[in-house]
Amino acid sequence: MSLNPYLNFDGNTREVVLYYASVFGLEEPTILTFGSNSESEIPPGTENLVMHAQLKIAGGTLMFSDNFPGRPFQQGNNISLAYVSSDKNAIKEAFDKLKRDGKVEIELQETTWSPYYGYLTDKYGIGWQFNYES
Numbered sequence: 724m725s726l727n728p729y730l731n732f733d734g735n736t737r738e739v740v741l742y743y744a745s746v747f748g749l750e751e752p753t754i755l756t757f758g759s760n761s762e763s764e765i766p767p768g769t770e771n772l773v774m775h776a777q778l779k780i781a782g783g784t785l786m787f788s789d790n791f792p793g794r795p796f797q798q799g800n801n802i803s804l805a806y807v808s809s810d811k812n813a814i815k816e817a818f819d820k821l822k823r824d825g826k827v828e829i830e831l832q833e834t835t836w837s838p839y840y841g842y843l844t845d846k847y848g849i850g851w852q853f854n855y856e857s
Contacts, residue, residue: 727777728804729786730849733796736773736789739847746820747780757792765792781808803842803850811839814853821845 732739737754744751758770769792777786785804790796808814818831824846831841831853839855 727784727786731788731790733790736787740776740787746817752776805852807854807856809857818853
């Protein structure tokens with residue numbers, strides 16, 4: 724069993740998925756579109772929106788989708804992702820890439836719960852917690 728965060732965006736999911744794949748050095752993933760699902764009625768012009776994509780990052784699976792066409796979209800701030808690794812270099816590399824166009828809340832530093840922890844919000848409004856675990 725696993726718990727997979729699923730992130731929804733408002734028409735820019737393809738950009739988001741490809742960005743995260745590049746941050747973590749992954750191959751370009753398979754991206755399914757709403758147009759590839761012949762069972763759903765969708766408004767014209769939304770065929771290329773992302774119905775589903777996923778990335779395997781640090782042993783976990785992160786899933787993505789554009790908001791279903793016609794449904795209201797509200798960007799929330801209730802999602803953060805915890806990147807836990809025993810590789811300090813991997814933590815620093817990903818943190819540095821995400822902070823370029825994001826906002827650092829806590830620089831990578833020693834905390835009472837981790838010898839190496841940081842928190843930032845990336846350019847898409849997603850909170851990332853980085854935590855070293857030996």
